[in-house]
Amino acid sequence: MNLSELIEAFRIESGDSVNKPYFWSDSYLTFLANEAESEACRRAWLLRDSTSSFCEVDVAADEPLITLDPAIITVLRARLSTVIGALSSITSTQMDDCEPLWETHAGRPTSYVPDYQTGALRLYPIPNVDDVLFMTVSRLPVRKMEDDEDVPEIRPEYHYALIHWMLYRAYMKQDADTFAPGKAAVSIAEFEKEFGKRSSARNETWQRERHTLGGNPIA
Known part of the structure; x- marks a missing residue:
């Protein structure tokens, strides 16, 4: 999926594809798509x-x-x-x-x-x-997605799961029209099924410094 397809899929999943102006701008969704890929790489060491x-x-x-x-x-x-x-x-x-x-x-x-x-x-x-x-x-990814045709660096089979992070962050935005903690909880759970739970900064540092002694990242 390229950036345009990620944004389109997000709008379909969130129902934000009918009326303009949209609840979430393309520029904000572009930011979330790049954030989602970095988050996936931090959790699962994909690159x-x-x-x-x-x-x-x-x-x-x-x-x-x-x-x-x-x-x-x-x-x-x-x-x-x-x-x-x-x-x-x-x-x-x-x-x-x-x-x-x-x-x-x-x-x-x-x-x-x-x-x-x-x-x-x-x-x-x-x-x-x-x-x-x-x-x-x-x-982490080193090429940010900016243009419609830009694609994530991670493997194609993981692309669609990035939308779950985008939904999670969008639903947690403190706005009367978008804040939906229940939907956010469902979305982050789906993201974690694919990429695992986030480690604390302390555990992430421990993994970085001692992974060769203990093997793979800890879920």
């Missing part, structure tokens, strides 16, 4: 990427911190161009337990620490030569 420009980062000698693009939800895999095999993921607590002075060690990196600094990875040990880091990541 896996190894080829976008932010998946390849230059590594400078003596600089262990790698800044991550804001679109990255979590790093699923990382490897250096000069190292055979993927780097292992290890938490800062585990590093403290096994190598008390680990932050001072230098050499060819074998691991990365995902919970050392928000929005960054810390390589271990500190790289002693320039290198390139290649990552496979779960990410």
Whole structure:
């Protein structure tokens, strides 16, 4: 489905397709459609990427911190161009337990620490030569839908379910003509059937920093 079709389907489902002016403008529904796709990706990690420009980062000698693009939800895999095999993921607590002075060690990196600094990875040990880091990541959409023919980045079979989020947000709008908490509850329940329940910010951060220790996102 493209953006125009998402908006048309929303209007049919909500009954807002007959009389103009509509209760919800096209510009507002465009905002909700983009929000719905991002929300789906946060919940279900639908976009896996190894080829976008932010998946390849230059590594400078003596600089262990790698800044991550804001679109990255979590790093699923990382490897250096000069190292055979993927780097292992290890938490800062585990590093403290096994190598008390680990932050001072230098050499060819074998691991990365995902919970050392928000929005960054810390390589271990500190790289002693320039290198390139290649990552496979779960990410948010990076192309906003703006024109009628624009389509979501997620797979086509998930497109229609985005409408449930749009309905939920539209029905929760504080307006005498649109506020319908009962309908909103039904809509968010349908969205959650497809994409899962939202994690708290605390749990989402935990998943981002420790997913390699526990596997898949937690519903």
